[in-house]
Amino acid sequence: MIFTAQVKVMPLKELLDPQGKAVMGGLANLGLSGIQDVRIGKNISLQIEATTADAAKQIAEEAAKKLLSNQVMEMFEITIG
Amino acid sequence: MIFTAQVKVMPLKELLDPQGKAVMGGLANLGLSGIQDVRIGKNISLQIEATTADAAKQIAEEAAKKLLSNQVMEMFEITIG
Numbered sequence: 001m002i003f004t005a006q007v008k009v010m011p012l013k014e015l016l017d018p019q020g021k022a023v024m025g026g027l028a029n030l031g032l033s034g035i036q037d038v039r040i041g042k043n044i045s046l047q048i049e050a051t052t053a054d055a056a057k058q059i060a061e062e063a064a065k066k067l068l069s070n071q072v073m074e075m076f077e078i079t080i081g
Numbered sequence: 082m083i084f085t086a087q088v089k090v091m092p093l094k095e096l097l098d099p100q101g102k103a104v105m106g107g108l109a110n111l112g113l114s115g116i117q118d119v120r121i122g123k124n125i126s127l128q129i130e131a132t133t134a135d136a137a138k139q140i141a142e143e144a145a146k147k148l149l150s151n152q153v154m155e156m157f158e159i160t161i162g
Contacts, residue, residue, distance in 0.1 A: 002117065008124050023148065030147050034140055036083065037128035043089050047118035059115055066111050
């Protein structure tokens, strides 16, 4: 069976996100008010062949730990759907 | 009130995603089997000051259309939470 896993990788809250700060400036320049913070991360969608959703989640977790995220600077969240 | 909007920006299904293909190759090289497709997009988290969730969603949508996504190549999804 094929499962779709979404891996959301975001910079840790404790760290600055200069890319997000730049985008926040850009949005202010465009006249969009009310935006107080912007943080930018990645969203990786994986199609995983596995027997159960749990097995698919385990594969996605291994992928996130080994390649998709840098755990020194980023955290990840996995949803199977 | 402050709302958190998550803007998920992904490459359109009709288009190739060479970055995703490269990551798929990398995962195969690491010995992770069962991954059949990888697509990589962005996840942007916005802190929006607005009176209602609907108003916050509207601001996020305008931001996504004007700056955060390129609608020729990408689609976006907004969740307020």
